[in-house]
Amino acid sequence: MADGRIAVIGSGYVGLTSGACLASLGHDVVCGDSDATKVAALSRGEVPILEPGLDEMVAKGIASGRLTFVHGATAAAKGSRYIFLCLPTPDGGDGRADLRIVHNVVAEIGPVLDPGAILVTKSTVPVGTAHDITATVARPDIAVVSNPEFLQEGTAVRNFMNPDRIVVGSTDRVAAEAVAELYAAFGAPSVVTSPESSELIKYASNAFLAMKLSFINSIGALAETVGADVAEIANGMGFDERIGPKFLRTGPGWGGSCFPKDTRALATIAADHHVQFPLLEATTVSNDQAQDRVADKVRAAAGGSLDGVVVALWGLTFKAGTDDLRDSPALAVAGRLAAEGAVLRGYDPAISVDVKAGKDRPDVTVVPDAYSAVAGAEVLVVLTEWPIFSELDLVKTAEGMTGRTIVDGRGMIDPAAAAAAGFRLVPLGRPAH
Structure with a gap:
């Protein structure tokens, strides 16, 4: 197992699922969130979203001492080797993802990161974001790795614990392989790529599935007619x-x-x-x-x-x-x-x-x-x-x-x-x- 504490920044749908599941694998995980009230509730095991199995996963993580919650990104990032960015990237209104939250958090935690720490983007981000995050953190000793999530709402815990593949992309091959090692217990194939390919894999996968659904709906319209x-x-x-x-x-x-x-x-x-x-x-x-x-x-x-x-x-x-x-x-x-x-x-x-x-x-x-x-x-x-x-x-x-x-x-x-x-x-x- 890869050594080092994992910080998960953002305890929304992706962050909370990722943090709880990583803790279940035996990793020490600390989740940081900007909402102090939410942090307090999560520390009591109160899960604010409906996701089968997540309540139990969080409760087990807290009971084992491997899953904790803190207020703020800086508190979570200090002393962690892996920092998972699970932050909102909403549509900016023109089809482009709004990355302001991501860059604000990276700028905030950059000065407190341990030498050799690895920033991991799990948020869905456009091509080139890993390069931009590298510029924002402005530290040559910090590697940036793209590690997109492929969770489906309603089956997210099962998806995380039974992945089809682990996708990691970085200009730093050693850092990418270290992130892939976090998931070694699953035995799933690892796809190690450039950061650009990794970032595009997530978009391409979701768009392809959307096309498949649109196709069968159009076939359905034809079927009714004939x-x-x-x-x-x-x-x-x-x-x-x-x-x-x-x-x-x-x-x-x-x-x-x-x-x-x-x-x-x-x-x-x-x-x-x-x-x-x-x-x-x-x-x-x-x-x-x-x-x-x-x-x-x-x-x-x-x-x-x-x-x-x-x-x-x-x-x-x-x-x-x-x-x-x-x-x-x-x-x-x-x-x-x-x-x-x-x-x-x-x-x-x-x-x-x-x-x-x-x-x-x-x-x-x-x-x-x-x-x-x-x-x-x-x-x-x-x-x-x-x-x-x-x-x-x-x-x-x-x-x-x-x-x-x-x-x-x-x-x-x-x-x-x-x-x-x-x-x-x-x-x-x-x-x-």
Whole structure:
């Protein structure tokens, strides 16, 4: 095992998962965060995000003494050999990642780093960031290594502990291999590259997966038209080892904190370097079309107009297993419906009724259970793939509604059960029942 304490700067989704998992491997990890209240809560084992298995991982790390939390980046960085930067890199509004937080933290901790310390960027950053961080820290004895994360919300702990590969990139080969050694217990292949290649691997991976999702959603639209079933098509495609079965499930589009931001960023990087990338443009356009198609189906189910129509939404988060509303396709569809005058009532197992209104929740009244959502509704729309939606009583659901149409955006509703309850089922990617 590589020697030396690990500092994780930022205890958000990536930082907290990385810190807890690294501690579980036997490393001494200290997580630093700028929010003193959050640090105090984490020190008590209170995890502020919904992520299966993370609570237990944090509790074990604290109990073992290998995972601690401190206030501030400097306090964490002092005396650490590895400093993992797990900081926000939001979209700056023009497709470019805003790196001000990253550079401010690097400038802050630079003077206190031990000689020979290694700065590790796990944040998703554009090509050239490792070079820029080297200039910001301005110390020739400090190596900078790119080590992108490949975590999926809802399965992040499992992803970290069972990686497909470990990607590290640096101009300092020794430093890159030292970072790779931190993960040696996994036995996963290490991909050691230049920092530019490492930084681009993350963007390329996410954009490729987004393209795969956009492709199957477009195939779903075609399947509906010709009377085919997109689930059968995806199954037949998935057996091809060149394609694989993952990310071939149709739905109301892709979203979350990574795919939209990273796809836009990669397109911007290409444009900045005068490289045409029409596939990325088509990927985004196709995603918008997928959300339009769901809205079109709801409007048609309501008789052609949504003005004043009560529509029930099952699912608000961008995927099951998380409470993340960022760039949720469910909310993108909701926004389209609200713009046409629909009255929206939504339920999601992970979203509290007192969640703040605004950008993340456009014109949706959040209710405490699925049956409250359908009360008086003309149309029910399933937008997030929570397993509970396959288990609910459709007869009871029908009793509360004024209409009898379910637009199933996630393939969660059994056609026979829907028919028995008197519903007309409108799925994606296959003819309506």
